[in-house]
Amino acid sequence: VKISVVGAGSWGSALAIHSARCGHEAVLVARDPGVAAAIQARRRHPRRFPDVEFPASVRAVPAVSDVSGSDLVIFALPSAVLRQAARTVRPSAGGAILVSGVKGFEVETGRRMTEVLEEEIGGRPTAALSGPTFADGVLRGDPTAAVVACRDESAARAVQEALSNDEFRLYRSADVPGVELAGGLKNVIAIAAGIVAGLGLGHNTLAALVTRGLAEMARLVGAMGGQARTLLGLAGAGDLFLTCTGPQSRNRSLGEAIGRGADPARAIASSPEVAEGAFACRAAGRLAARAGVEMPIGEAVRRILYEGLSPRTAISELMSRPLKPE
């Protein structure tokens, strides 16, 4: 099996190495030619995972034309550049199954990532890969579980079989909107969780926030044709759990800085890798309005990030909503 991964950040690099460990030929497309050259020359990523050696069966390249002849093409890029990347991949996509490894939305349109891939490439099965998967845990061989969602079950099975090994287990789902919405929205809740932690509030508050966040994720997923039970799964509660507690979450770290008093615009600008939640809260606001559902936590995050709402005021507004059934 030939697997191409477009995007050589943490997650893309980890997926390429993982593909090689599963016994496949892997091509890693780096947008930065220097990254590709460095990996080819030294079998190390110049900026990430200094202790991890790239297997010989990973070929790092600067050109998307090398994806030709792939069975799977996995996209692992910031949401903001996915559409452009898909356009450049299109001529070389052949008969590959397309897989989005991106957890986010196109801000201007609110489109999900597989929708963007379908619009720009189309004509073949398109899947979303999501779940609680920090790149470094996958590379370390920690037992990890994730989900691949595709309307085409045989394509879902093909991805599942190609990317599962003893340490990494993929479950299948047919709920593409549910899996993608959950993956995008959890980053917004993770920012809120970071804010709560940064304000010095305790675990009760964090747990309440995360749970009410899961409830509002479920509302939007339900209104947009996804399944509530997806929220109970790896792409929902599982990834939310990881992102809101794990130390490596960029979204949570961004929120924590803001909770401790950092200026939101400056904190966003200085995040070392893209914190997708900072975009997703804007997309989520539009999607929620369109679907007619309330997302008070998402809205609070958006107002804190872009409209100067103070974190303390936001929390006390969230806590003083009327008492009601859960």
Next chain:
Amino acid sequence: VKISVVGAGSWGSALAIHSARCGHEAVLVARDPGVAAAIQARRRHPRRFPDVEFPASVRAVPAVSDVSGSDLVIFALPSAVLRQAARTVRPSAGGAILVSGVKGFEVETGRRMTEVLEEEIGGRPTAALSGPTFADGVLRGDPTAAVVACRDESAARAVQEALSNDEFRLYRSADVPGVELAGGLKNVIAIAAGIVAGLGLGHNTLAALVTRGLAEMARLVGAMGGQARTLLGLAGAGDLFLTCTGPQSRNRSLGEAIGRGADPARAIASSPEVAEGAFACRAAGRLAARAGVEMPIGEAVRRILYEGLSPRTAISELMSRPLKPE
């Protein structure tokens, strides 16, 4: 409103103080007369929360007869002694709404705590109070949310109104079995989470374990007449999140010790407060068998605790189950 709390451990004491802060007359029944006397004499608990002063409107007593005339009687005791405590309270219960604040099962029968209260007292509304509520967070005034489940909606409303204030928000639920099963089962998953952490596996593994745990909780809840959406809420995902990550969880700490190599029997015996999950895994095994559902994580915990299964073997068994839809 007169609120009596039976049980003067961490949670019972916190509930009595919280009741007083909500403006009520609170009676705290301590099984140990020395605890009652110490609280009355010094307004401090002799063993917990050294910095917290009991308000004057909390009266600590050694005798259950003092619960007479209460509007609410809340039970906050280990599951193993609930039935006996209920019997002693019965003659003084009057017209009070009964509230279980216990997260566990009667091991021998698999009964839920409100079932025990109904069997032993009965004849009035019986509610379950659950959710992500560490006692010290409630005492510190951290924003906290919990759920009160009762088949009688007006009783649920009465509990909700009596115990909610600016910091502590109660949501209502009609799903008593779902709320109670979730509260009892999450302690089992928390032991498993502790084991994973104690083995030194990373956050991906922890998140996968917690999510698969939530899935098996949902299976049992569904088979026993509860609602899947309860698992998405405060008593389900919320409390699981708290218990599996919060430093004060006895169940998680027990698992962590075992993951690091402690002898399970000795670790259970030396836990400073009762780790309910160590009992609940036995009750859950019986309930699962009766309901015909699989609970592989619960079963693994039971076998690690009582049958000498090694934690490493258990994890690798869990990770090698067949690939399937989520």
